[in-house]
Amino acid sequence: MSIPTILKARQSVAEGTMAFHFDKPAGFDFKPGQAIDVILPRDGIANDSPDARHTFSIVSAPFENELVVTTRMRDSSFKRAFGSWPIGDPIEIEGPFGSLTLPKSHARPAVLIAGGIGITPFMSMVRHANKNQTQQxxxxxxxxxxxxxxxxxxxxxxxxxxxxxxHMVATMTDMDRSSQTWASHTEQVDANLIQEATKGLDTPVFYVSGPPGMVRAMSKILDEAAVDEEDVHSEEFYGY
Ligand SMILES: Cc1cc2nc3c(=O)[nH]c(=O)nc-3n(C[C@H](O)[C@H](O)[C@H](O)COP(=O)(O)OP(=O)(O)OC[C@H]3O[C@@H](n4cnc5c(N)ncnc54)[C@H](O)[C@@H]3O)c2cc1C
Known part of the structure:
Protein backbone atom coordinates (compact mmCIF):
# COMPACT_ATOMS: atom_id res chain seq x y z
CA MET A 1 0.00 0.00 0.00
CA SER A 2 1.44 3.36 -0.97
CA ILE A 3 2.01 6.10 1.61
CA PRO A 4 1.67 9.79 0.71
CA THR A 5 4.52 12.18 1.45
CA ILE A 6 6.00 15.47 0.20
CA LEU A 7 9.22 16.23 -1.68
CA LYS A 8 10.97 18.69 0.64
CA ALA A 9 14.30 19.32 -1.06
CA ARG A 10 16.69 18.19 -3.77
CA GLN A 11 20.44 18.67 -3.72
CA SER A 12 23.51 17.63 -5.72
CA VAL A 13 25.81 15.24 -3.80
CA ALA A 14 28.30 14.45 -6.61
CA GLU A 15 28.52 15.08 -10.35
CA GLY A 16 25.25 13.92 -11.95
CA THR A 17 24.01 12.63 -8.60
CA MET A 18 21.06 14.04 -6.65
CA ALA A 19 19.69 13.46 -3.17
CA PHE A 20 15.91 13.80 -2.70
CA HIS A 21 14.52 14.61 0.76
CA PHE A 22 10.98 13.62 1.79
CA ASP A 23 8.88 14.12 4.89
CA LYS A 24 9.09 10.92 6.94
CA PRO A 25 5.47 9.75 7.29
CA ALA A 26 4.28 9.27 10.90
CA GLY A 27 5.03 5.76 12.15
CA PHE A 28 7.31 4.94 9.21
CA ASP A 29 9.94 2.56 10.54
CA PHE A 30 12.85 0.92 8.70
CA LYS A 31 16.21 -0.74 9.18
CA PRO A 32 19.43 0.73 7.76
CA GLY A 33 20.01 -0.88 4.35
CA GLN A 34 16.33 -1.16 3.41
CA ALA A 35 14.74 0.41 0.33
CA ILE A 36 11.50 2.07 -0.76
CA ASP A 37 9.66 2.45 -4.02
CA VAL A 38 9.20 6.09 -5.01
CA ILE A 39 6.02 6.65 -7.02
CA LEU A 40 5.47 9.83 -9.02
CA PRO A 41 1.71 10.10 -9.67
CA ARG A 42 1.34 11.39 -13.23
CA ASP A 43 -1.72 11.62 -15.48
CA GLY A 44 -1.82 8.87 -18.09
CA ILE A 45 0.99 6.79 -16.49
CA ALA A 46 0.05 3.73 -14.45
CA ASN A 47 1.53 3.77 -10.93
CA ASP A 48 3.10 0.35 -11.45
CA SER A 49 4.90 1.39 -14.67
CA PRO A 50 8.72 1.84 -14.53
CA ASP A 51 8.07 5.40 -15.75
CA ALA A 52 6.20 6.10 -12.51
CA ARG A 53 7.96 3.89 -9.97
CA HIS A 54 11.61 3.20 -9.07
CA THR A 55 13.26 1.43 -6.15
CA PHE A 56 15.84 3.34 -4.06
CA SER A 57 17.72 2.47 -0.91
CA ILE A 58 17.14 4.84 1.99
CA VAL A 59 20.27 6.91 2.58
CA SER A 60 19.10 8.58 5.77
CA ALA A 61 19.30 6.71 9.07
CA PRO A 62 16.25 5.78 11.17
CA PHE A 63 17.03 8.48 13.79
CA GLU A 64 16.70 11.26 11.20
CA ASN A 65 13.34 12.97 10.83
CA GLU A 66 13.33 12.84 7.03
CA LEU A 67 13.68 10.16 4.35
CA VAL A 68 16.42 10.67 1.77
CA VAL A 69 17.18 8.73 -1.42
CA THR A 70 20.03 9.38 -3.84
CA THR A 71 20.41 8.54 -7.51
CA ARG A 72 22.48 9.06 -10.63
CA MET A 73 20.43 11.34 -12.88
CA ARG A 74 20.10 9.35 -16.12
CA ASP A 75 17.91 10.39 -19.06
CA SER A 76 14.97 8.09 -18.30
CA SER A 77 11.33 9.17 -18.19
CA PHE A 78 11.17 8.57 -14.41
CA LYS A 79 14.35 10.50 -13.67
CA ARG A 80 13.41 13.45 -15.89
CA ALA A 81 10.15 13.71 -13.94
CA PHE A 82 11.87 13.17 -10.56
CA GLY A 83 14.54 15.78 -11.32
CA SER A 84 11.94 18.45 -12.07
CA TRP A 85 9.29 17.43 -9.49
CA PRO A 86 8.19 20.66 -7.75
CA ILE A 87 9.44 21.03 -4.19
CA GLY A 88 6.42 20.81 -1.87
CA ASP A 89 4.40 18.60 -4.24
CA PRO A 90 3.04 15.22 -3.11
CA ILE A 91 4.61 11.92 -4.09
CA GLU A 92 4.02 8.39 -2.81
CA ILE A 93 6.31 5.78 -1.35
CA GLU A 94 5.93 2.08 -0.72
CA GLY A 95 7.94 0.00 1.72
CA PRO A 96 10.26 -0.35 3.43
CA PHE A 97 11.54 -3.67 2.12
CA GLY A 98 14.77 -5.57 1.57
CA SER A 99 17.06 -7.69 3.66
CA LEU A 100 20.43 -6.02 3.04
CA THR A 101 20.61 -5.24 6.74
CA LEU A 102 23.27 -5.78 9.38
CA PRO A 103 22.79 -8.68 11.82
CA LYS A 104 21.48 -7.98 15.32
CA SER A 105 24.67 -9.35 16.84
CA HIS A 106 27.63 -6.99 16.58
CA ALA A 107 30.14 -9.74 17.30
CA ARG A 108 31.43 -10.10 13.74
CA PRO A 109 32.88 -7.25 11.69
CA ALA A 110 31.05 -6.21 8.51
CA VAL A 111 32.80 -5.41 5.24
CA LEU A 112 30.72 -3.16 2.99
CA ILE A 113 31.82 -3.14 -0.68
CA ALA A 114 30.18 -0.36 -2.73
CA GLY A 115 30.46 0.38 -6.44
CA GLY A 116 29.47 3.99 -7.20
CA ILE A 117 25.86 4.74 -6.29
CA GLY A 118 25.80 1.34 -4.52
CA ILE A 119 26.93 3.35 -1.48
CA THR A 120 23.31 4.28 -0.66
CA PRO A 121 22.28 1.41 1.67
CA PHE A 122 25.64 1.63 3.45
CA MET A 123 25.27 5.35 4.20
CA SER A 124 22.27 4.59 6.37
CA MET A 125 24.16 1.79 8.15
CA VAL A 126 27.25 3.93 8.78
CA ARG A 127 25.25 6.94 10.02
CA HIS A 128 23.16 4.70 12.28
CA ALA A 129 26.25 2.96 13.71
CA ASN A 130 27.93 6.31 14.35
CA LYS A 131 24.91 7.82 16.09
CA ASN A 132 24.42 4.74 18.28
CA GLN A 133 28.14 4.16 18.92
CA THR A 134 27.58 0.58 17.80
CA GLN A 135 30.29 -1.80 18.98
CA GLN A 136 30.76 -3.44 15.58
CA HIS A 167 37.25 2.44 8.44
CA MET A 168 37.20 3.24 4.74
CA VAL A 169 39.37 2.17 1.83
CA ALA A 170 38.35 4.24 -1.22
CA THR A 171 39.67 3.72 -4.73
CA MET A 172 39.36 6.02 -7.77
CA THR A 173 39.78 4.01 -10.96
CA ASP A 174 39.74 6.78 -13.59
CA MET A 175 41.92 9.56 -12.19
CA ASP A 176 43.11 10.48 -15.74
CA ARG A 177 39.72 12.17 -16.20
CA SER A 178 39.80 13.93 -12.82
CA SER A 179 40.81 17.50 -12.07
CA GLN A 180 41.29 16.67 -8.38
CA THR A 181 44.20 15.05 -6.58
CA TRP A 182 43.92 11.62 -4.97
CA ALA A 183 46.69 10.10 -2.88
CA SER A 184 45.19 6.68 -2.21
CA HIS A 185 44.16 3.57 -4.18
CA THR A 186 43.46 3.81 -7.93
CA GLU A 187 43.15 0.11 -8.81
CA GLN A 188 39.86 -1.72 -9.28
CA VAL A 189 38.66 -3.64 -6.26
CA ASP A 190 40.22 -7.08 -6.69
CA ALA A 191 41.20 -10.04 -4.54
CA ASN A 192 44.45 -8.35 -3.44
CA LEU A 193 42.76 -5.14 -2.34
CA ILE A 194 40.09 -7.04 -0.41
CA GLN A 195 42.67 -9.28 1.24
CA GLU A 196 44.86 -6.32 2.23
CA ALA A 197 41.96 -4.20 3.48
CA THR A 198 40.41 -6.99 5.56
CA LYS A 199 43.66 -8.17 7.17
CA GLY A 200 43.12 -8.61 10.91
CA LEU A 201 39.30 -8.77 10.69
CA ASP A 202 38.03 -11.95 12.32
CA THR A 203 35.52 -13.83 10.04
CA PRO A 204 33.74 -10.78 8.66
CA VAL A 205 30.31 -10.76 7.01
CA PHE A 206 30.37 -9.20 3.51
CA TYR A 207 27.83 -6.86 1.93
CA VAL A 208 28.11 -5.87 -1.74
CA SER A 209 26.05 -3.18 -3.50
CA GLY A 210 26.41 -1.64 -6.95
CA PRO A 211 25.90 -2.28 -10.68
CA PRO A 212 25.22 -5.94 -11.56
CA GLY A 213 28.63 -6.51 -13.21
CA MET A 214 30.48 -5.25 -10.15
CA VAL A 215 28.34 -7.27 -7.74
CA ARG A 216 28.94 -10.44 -9.75
CA ALA A 217 32.71 -9.80 -9.89
CA MET A 218 32.86 -9.31 -6.11
CA SER A 219 30.78 -12.44 -5.46
CA LYS A 220 33.23 -14.45 -7.60
CA ILE A 221 36.26 -13.06 -5.74
CA LEU A 222 34.69 -13.83 -2.36
CA ASP A 223 33.71 -17.31 -3.52
CA GLU A 224 37.28 -17.97 -4.71
CA ALA A 225 38.54 -16.72 -1.33
CA ALA A 226 36.39 -19.48 0.25
CA VAL A 227 34.05 -17.05 2.03
CA ASP A 228 30.91 -18.97 3.00
CA GLU A 229 28.08 -17.89 0.66
CA GLU A 230 25.85 -17.35 3.70
CA ASP A 231 28.27 -14.60 4.73
CA VAL A 232 27.88 -12.68 1.46
CA HIS A 233 24.83 -10.42 1.04
CA SER A 234 24.36 -8.36 -2.10
CA GLU A 235 22.11 -5.93 -3.93
CA GLU A 236 22.27 -5.25 -7.66
CA PHE A 237 21.28 -1.82 -9.00
CA TYR A 238 20.04 -2.28 -12.59
CA GLY A 239 20.33 0.53 -15.13
CA TYR A 240 24.02 1.41 -14.64
C1 LIG B 1 16.76 -2.86 -3.76
C2 LIG B 1 17.21 -1.82 -4.77
C3 LIG B 1 17.73 -0.62 -4.30
C4 LIG B 1 18.15 0.36 -5.21
N1 LIG B 1 18.67 1.53 -4.72
C5 LIG B 1 19.08 2.47 -5.59
C6 LIG B 1 19.62 3.70 -5.11
O1 LIG B 1 19.71 3.93 -3.90
N2 LIG B 1 20.03 4.61 -6.01
C7 LIG B 1 19.95 4.38 -7.37
O2 LIG B 1 20.34 5.25 -8.15
N3 LIG B 1 19.44 3.24 -7.86
C8 LIG B 1 18.99 2.29 -7.01
N4 LIG B 1 18.46 1.13 -7.49
C9 LIG B 1 18.31 1.01 -8.96
C10 LIG B 1 17.12 1.86 -9.43
O3 LIG B 1 15.90 1.26 -8.98
C11 LIG B 1 17.07 2.00 -10.98
O4 LIG B 1 17.05 0.73 -11.57
C12 LIG B 1 18.27 2.76 -11.49
O5 LIG B 1 18.36 4.02 -10.84
C13 LIG B 1 18.20 2.95 -13.01
O6 LIG B 1 17.09 3.74 -13.31
P1 LIG B 1 17.03 4.58 -14.68
O7 LIG B 1 15.72 5.29 -14.70
O8 LIG B 1 18.28 5.40 -14.81
O9 LIG B 1 17.11 3.47 -15.80
P2 LIG B 1 15.93 2.56 -16.34
O10 LIG B 1 15.50 3.18 -17.63
O11 LIG B 1 14.92 2.29 -15.28
O12 LIG B 1 16.71 1.21 -16.59
C14 LIG B 1 17.89 1.16 -17.41
C15 LIG B 1 18.07 -0.27 -17.93
O13 LIG B 1 18.07 -1.22 -16.86
C16 LIG B 1 17.10 -2.23 -17.08
N5 LIG B 1 16.47 -2.61 -15.81
C17 LIG B 1 15.84 -1.77 -14.95
N6 LIG B 1 15.37 -2.46 -13.89
C18 LIG B 1 15.70 -3.77 -14.11
C19 LIG B 1 15.49 -4.97 -13.39
N7 LIG B 1 14.82 -4.96 -12.21
N8 LIG B 1 15.96 -6.12 -13.92
C20 LIG B 1 16.65 -6.13 -15.08
N9 LIG B 1 16.89 -5.01 -15.81
C21 LIG B 1 16.41 -3.86 -15.33
C22 LIG B 1 16.08 -1.60 -18.00
O14 LIG B 1 15.41 -2.58 -18.78
C23 LIG B 1 16.94 -0.70 -18.86
O15 LIG B 1 17.52 -1.41 -19.94
C24 LIG B 1 18.03 0.14 -6.62
C25 LIG B 1 17.48 -1.06 -7.08
C26 LIG B 1 17.09 -2.03 -6.17
C27 LIG B 1 16.47 -3.30 -6.71
Missing part, protein backbone atom coordinates in the same frame (compact mmCIF):
# COMPACT_ATOMS: atom_id res chain seq x y z
CA UNK A 137 33.73 -2.92 13.27
CA UNK A 138 32.61 -1.63 9.88
CA UNK A 139 34.99 -1.51 6.91
CA UNK A 140 33.80 0.26 3.76
CA UNK A 141 35.56 -0.52 0.47
CA UNK A 142 34.27 2.18 -1.90
CA UNK A 143 35.08 2.20 -5.63
CA UNK A 144 34.38 5.13 -7.96
CA UNK A 145 35.77 6.54 -11.20
CA UNK A 146 36.79 9.92 -9.76
CA UNK A 147 36.38 11.91 -6.52
CA UNK A 148 34.01 14.19 -8.47
CA UNK A 149 31.60 11.23 -8.91
CA UNK A 150 31.87 9.99 -5.34
CA UNK A 151 28.71 10.62 -3.35
CA UNK A 152 29.18 11.45 0.36
CA UNK A 153 33.00 11.29 0.16
CA UNK A 154 33.60 14.19 2.59
CA UNK A 155 31.11 12.86 5.12
CA UNK A 156 32.59 9.36 4.97
CA UNK A 157 36.14 10.67 5.38
CA UNK A 158 35.00 12.66 8.45
CA UNK A 159 33.23 9.62 9.93
CA UNK A 160 36.35 7.49 9.40
CA UNK A 161 38.31 10.07 11.43
CA UNK A 162 35.78 10.45 14.24
CA UNK A 163 34.48 6.88 14.67
CA UNK A 164 37.21 4.39 15.66
CA UNK A 165 34.91 1.49 14.70
CA UNK A 166 34.53 2.71 11.08
Missing amino acids: DLLLIYSNHRPEDTAFLDELQQLAKSNPRF
